[in-house]
Amino acid sequence: AQTVTQSQPEMSVQEAETVTLSCTYDTSESDYYLFWYKQPPSRQMILVIRQEAYKQQNATENRFSVNFQKAAKSFSLKISDSQLGDAAMYFCALTNRDDKIIFGKGTRLHILP
Amino acid sequence: GAVVSQHPSRVICKSGTSVKIECRSLDFQATTMFWYRQFPKQSLMLMATSNEGSKATYEQGVEKDKFLINHASLTLSTLTVTSAHPEDSSFYICSARIGVLETQYFGPGTRLLVL
Numbered sequence: 227a228q229t230v231t232q233s234q235p236e237m238s239v240q241e242a243e244t245v246t247l248s249c250t251y252d253t254s255e256s257d258y259y260l261f262w263y264k265q266p267p268s269r270q271m272i273l274v275i276r277q278e279a280y281k282q283q284n285a286t287e288n289r290f291s292v293n294f295q296k297a298a299k300s301f302s303l304k305i306s307d308s309q310l311g312d313a314a315m316y317f318c319a320l321t322n323r324d325d326k327i328i329f330g331k332g333t334r335l336h337i338l339p
Numbered sequence: 340g341a342v343v344s345q346h347p348s349r350v351i352c353k354s355g356t357s358v359k360i361e362c363r364s365l366d367f368q369a370t371t372m373f374w375y376r377q378f379p380k381q382s383l384m385l386m387a388t389s390n391e392g393s394k395a396t397y398e399q400g401v402e403k404d405k406f407l408i409n410h411a412s413l414t415l416s417t418l419t420v421t422s423a424h425p426e427d428s429s430f431y432i433c434s435a436r437i438g439v440l441e442t443q444y445f446g447p448g449t450r451l452l453v454l
Contacts, residue, residue, distance in 0.1 A: 259442075268447070269432075269447070269448050270445065271432065271445035272445075323439055326385060326388070327385075327443055329383050330382065332382050
């Protein structure tokens with residue numbers, strides 16, 4: 227069975243600081259993708275970043291980057307220079323060729339002004 | 340690009356009536372669309388997967404006769420909640436994907452309240 231685990235239900239960070247959200251996963255597949263989605267109060271799910279499992283290089287999107295440790299099955303998200311608009315629920319997710327996307331339970335991120 | 344719309348954004352209905360929610364991929368053709376349900380402060384729960392022109396695949400515990408899904412074209416999928424009850428009140432979200440292992444793009448969601 228595939229699982230995605232986010233062990234931090236809530237986190238807080240000071241504006242302009244850096245924060246890392248943790249995610250571990252388990253899958254027996256060799257071909258899979260990992261995602262971080264953001265869900266702000268509007269509840270619109272927004273793709274933050276995507277990582278193909280076959281790529282060794284960590285994905286980066288502006289202030290967002292991941293630390294993908296394939297052997298450890300770890301996929302953490304680092305947010306640099308945190309902004310008030312980053313406050314949201316963040317979901318780590320995994321998908322492979324069986325079509326489904328498996329979500330973690332989410333981490334609620336608070337940005338302190 | 341990759342915009343998914345959902346309509347209506349919120350709906351209030353009486354118990355026993357049926358409600359239809361539309362999900363459209365606006366700028367791409369989606370081979371697969373997904374329907375999720377989300378309870379407050381929880382993650383998304385997959386209800387069903389639908390491929391254009393074929394029957395939807397429902398997750399265990401989801402009543403296919405209650406939640407009718409139609410994927411009539413590569414840009415439109417509908418979810419009909421039949422004979423709605425107050426316990427069906429929830430936030431329903433659709434997503435669309437171009438191909439296997441591709442990113443899922445989500446609609447803005449529909450808040451359903453059954454009185």
